[in-house]
Amino acid sequence: MIKERAWIAEIHLSGIVVMCALRLRWCRFSFLLFVAFGQGVTFAQNANPDSTEAVLETIFSPRRAPRARTMGLVQRSFLDLLEVTRPKLEMALVIDGTESMGAAIVGIRHALRQMVEDLQRYKADVSFQIVVFRDEGAQSGVASFPLHTPRIAQQDGTQLRSFTSDPEVLREGVEQIQIESGAPYFPELIDLGIHRALTELNWSRAADVSRWILVFGDAPPFDEGFMEAGSRARRRIATQQLISTAKRLDIRISSVLCNSRDEDLVSYRGVLTKTQQFMNRLATDTGGLMLDLSYADIRNAIEDAARIQRVRYRQIGKLTQESIAAARKQAREQQTSVAEQRRIRLAVLPHVLLADLQSAGAFDPARTEVQIAAELRHHWRAVPGAELASSLAVERQVMRFKSQGIRGEDLLPALATALRVDYLVWGSVLEKDGRLQIQSVIYQQATGQELLRHTVGSSGQLPVVEVMSRLMNRLVEKVIESGADPRLAAALELIGAGSLAEHRLLQPVTDAVDARAPLLKGFELLEKALAYPVGSAEGTPLLRQSRRELELAQRADQQNPLVALLLANVAFNEGQALLRRGQEDTARVHWERSSRWLKSAFARRAQARFSYLRLEIEADYALLIKKDFAGAASIYERLAETRMENPLHTTLRAHWMLAGIHSGDWGVAHAPAAATLIDGAQVRYHLTQILAHFEESSEADFIRRQLRWDDRNGENRFEHFPQIHDAVAEQIR
Template identity: 30%
Template sequence: MERLTAIPIRLAQGVALVALAWAIGGLPTQAEAQNRPTLGEILEAAANKKPDPNARPNKPGVKKRGLLARSNQFLHVERIKQNLQIALVLDGTESMDVDIDSVRQYLGSFVDGLRNAQPDSPNATLGISLVIYRDLDAPSGPVQMVLPQFSQDPDQVKSALQGVQTETGRPWFNERVDQGLAAAIEQLDWAPRDADAVSTRWVLLCGDAPPYPEGVDQRGYGNTELVQKANAKGIEIYSVLCNSGFNREGEENENLRETALRLRPKAADFFDQVASGTNGSFLDLWDESTVGDLLDKIPSKSVDYLRMAEITDDVISQFKRDQKTSTADAGGDPEQYGPVTMAILPPMPLQSMSFDPNVQAVQVAVELKSKFGTLPGMTIISPAEIESSFEDLKSMPEFEELSQQGPNAFVESRLIQRLADNLGAGYVLWGKMNEQNGQLRLASELYNALDGKLIEEASEQVAQENDLAMKNLAQFVAERLCRRTVPKLKEMQVDPYTIATFSSAYANREVAEQFRTEFSEDLRALRGVATAIHALGQAVEHLKKDQLEKARQPLAIAEAQLKVASQIDPDNPFVHLMLVSVYYNLAEMNDIDDYVTKQNQHLLKAYTLREKFDADHPARLEIEADYALLAKHDYPTAVELYSKLANDDPKNANYALRAHWMLAGIYLGDWGTNQEAPEVVDLESARHHILSILAFWPASSQAKFYRQAMENSGEGYTEVEVGGLQASRN
């Protein structure tokens, strides 16, 4: 019987059917003159994620994503670490006066949003510096270091902005933008590279004119040189090509507008190259589709929200104590397992590390993830987070040299420890795969995040022509590793709950049965499903960033692989649920009824196949709950079924986490409840499920979502607006 414990249709599994769909977000301000967003509004919106209360109702069967569901389309706030440094590099010429005024206006909310996006830490810092560039004839010179040190005082930054006076851009239309950017990179006191694990470095480059062409005397730095300088210091550049100064009336401005339009391709090319070359983003406000997309997502600030009772760290701690007491009073074990957090890397060398879903090592990593994900108390870091953090490691100067020296250098350099720190993981699973003489050998190595050292390893070698052995290879190695790891953990005097989590893979009959069950009994179908899981996870990450075109290819890969798997293994409910995920996201992207029809067909097929499970099996309950919610819109039944899963025992913790996530959304008024069944909306119940996630799955993607989505209101509490309702958190 195919195991459905790791059904990847929730955020925690990285290939969410809902992704963050019920947290519909949008830019949080109204457009000003000529119905165009100002620079200040854009920066505020990029740091503050709010839902769009004016979004049109969704038609049955299709749930539209919002900006929040796809992360932010400009600033990568999800990458922010404990210490954030931002250099505002602004064009200070006369045509930028409206934009600089708007930055002054929205600076406070911009800073508040970024602070809320930082990890919770008493040591968190946020410093801002200010660099102004113009041209040679400007009275203040071509480059002005207005705030040459990173200031953690927003009032000081605002005061510095207040003191900026726009000046002439003469003698030519081009500006010394390259020199302003170079000054920020070279002259500011950026955090050293050995602080990468806790440091984020940004340049926000905003202007409306290109630099002088490369090769002329007025040009100081080439595009490639600037990118190299920024990458050497770990700086990401986010650029905005502005145009508000060219939208005024008058003959002189019309001439400027014509010049700006003529030189726009050169300006866009520069701003885009320095951003994309440093893993940042570029916004072109001349692009009407970009402006239209921004305006479509700008909600009104006058909407009234219901306010949920506050959620503070003390409230979370008390909730956890109360729940444990309640469980103990009922005769249960209040905390038998975990929490354990693990990051799983594809088993391959550093220099060739890949996250391509078609690569066999990546598919094996998905299988290992599904195995360890069944263990009670275990949270697996999403592959998307791992890929992003690994890319950060690759940008470090010493990475290339270390990768050539082999895996020992990677371990001894403490890069594994840095990776784990970035991800919030307690353990890292890595290893290698080798093919030789028709044999495939898989070796898995478990590392401790505290010191980056190897705890234990396990391996297995099988004949590649033996489908049964190949199908079970990941399970063989994973179970052997757990058996070998437990004695080592005892020697290390690790807490008994962590030991119980690892030992449950073989010592607990119910868990072991799930641990040993594959996605499919057919090797080809299993490989196809593993490929689809990873591809769908990549697609969802692109969708969260509003990168629709980039999402199409991995969705196509997932669809193709699952179609083949459904032909090989037609009665596998897991395959049909995966196809529901694919068509759900395709329907959101394209708003095509055919995708909705296919989604519902596969949901019905999975529902029909639910009888393969016992009546009280959590996989069956979850299928029935999804069917009640998505197909029948029977909200009371969906709540009843999800509630059974949420209250299940620790051995089904992954189901419980997904159930809490779904229930929070339903009670907050999403999934159609606010329109179709308002009597189901219940803020106190939603708060209970949010608290459950924050208290018992603090390292999960769902918990990270709540912590990142809550933003400072300036009134002593913070707000997260979801499904037309508003929750608060100190």
């Protein structure tokens, strides 16, 4: 799963990966990696795009556009400009056609189709023109119009070149751009190219049309007043005249300052400040933007964005704040498990002394204290309405407080506030002669006091694998008996004797003593690995360690479907890392391994310790292996119901999977069932449920970003949902 700098992966013990933004405080977990919001690389696209190609591939795509600040844009992005424009758009591309721009022109040719498709998702009517400028010595002349479009006669007798919305005409025109000498000097006639775009094109005057010029160049114009008789080089149009003409015609001028070829770098750098000043003034004074590719960090951000997977889209229409509020009201009135008043938020810390929590290795997955915290998170999620902060969120907050000098007893209230939890669970562990004594404490954020504590130890009659179940049972009993916290007691009282929730609460993750430690360690290592970018020096070895631990767990507990699911996850992510490095054949081996582990989990689903785990395995198997999309949707519908036996993370994931299925993702669009399954209204319903009840989840963050959610107007500005799992569906069989 390829990630931006802000992304972190989190996992639930009963399942596998979702991607979560670091700034989010809550994540609800999914069973399978296949629901991850990875930005992976397809097999067909360019893994190393030119910077200019990358610009056109990304800046008009909500999915692939880097953040505005990443591109050096302080307040607005190109998407922001696009979203506030009128229903129709006319765009003139003004391109430097000299030798130093050779790579950039090739990039424009490659990316033009993608740019047109991106723009057409926003605007039903988009039309184009192209102006190519050069210098006095060019064989094709100082400027040319490579598009073969009709000329429109004007009342004064002049003829203006029309715009075209025909992508084939546009493609043919770009292919005809000739790269010619820019002699005698590095400055070019960029001023003339922009002026011709302003004055020789048939710009619409209609009120519903936005008018843009997008300039691509690597050199400034000649200085104003410059003229040389011998070479005929001279400045043609003053900058202020260009700005005044653009304002009169209501045309925005944006610029992309491209890189130059290696042999021109000395000249390029010598006039770079002038190029920046010229382009920046045009953009600033006409309401456009300037994207400066002379900065390495901006180039890297754009090129990385262009490697994000190209996907298909499904138009789904508008989500609204009113529909989100209505969903919340309905849950509140019906008192379902997703209603806000039913939520219980907790964070579980490694069971080490508070004085040692900020020491080196306190969060090491090899430590028994960390494995105990992982298992406790698993048990606490059985409580109806419970949400658990991730171990990585806890670790990073603890380390942040260490740098701020917050330590010891002061950690508890600080952590509870920062993590926005109602309760912290922490404690200590004594280990001797293979036996454990565990003390667990519940800290109440509302009072800032310890709520209760309990100690339990393993023995010949109470094996290690059952200690945590005994501990949870006594903690629940004490909360209810004491009556000290009516809210937590009310949540725990919903767990009826003999119920599925009680079964989840008290069941150990494994009955095999030899499997417990490697299972919990492998799980924690996997979670840490996925906090890093795919293929990174930090994450790759953690994946390998996780695989080794989980293989040990699998050998000790071969019938446990959970272990098979985690191994499927590891194999998937190792394949993604290899794919990122261009090792496609080796990546496919890991994808096949991931498929085998999923099939193994399905074969052992009867041994699943929880009903929802069995159902999710069956749903994922139907979706990914059998390609029984209708059958998968039916099971996910059951899991999306707000029943007590369905944990919140399962409800969230079910809504997410159903949104994908009804949008045509997962290969549904190409299946016979597409006619009955693809439904924009159903997509809106499930996305609304996520935004209403899981607003701080990674899924909600993904929805808001991909659909360009507008808080001010309470609706999405982009109406197309990406089908991000088609490539995965092709590989997992």
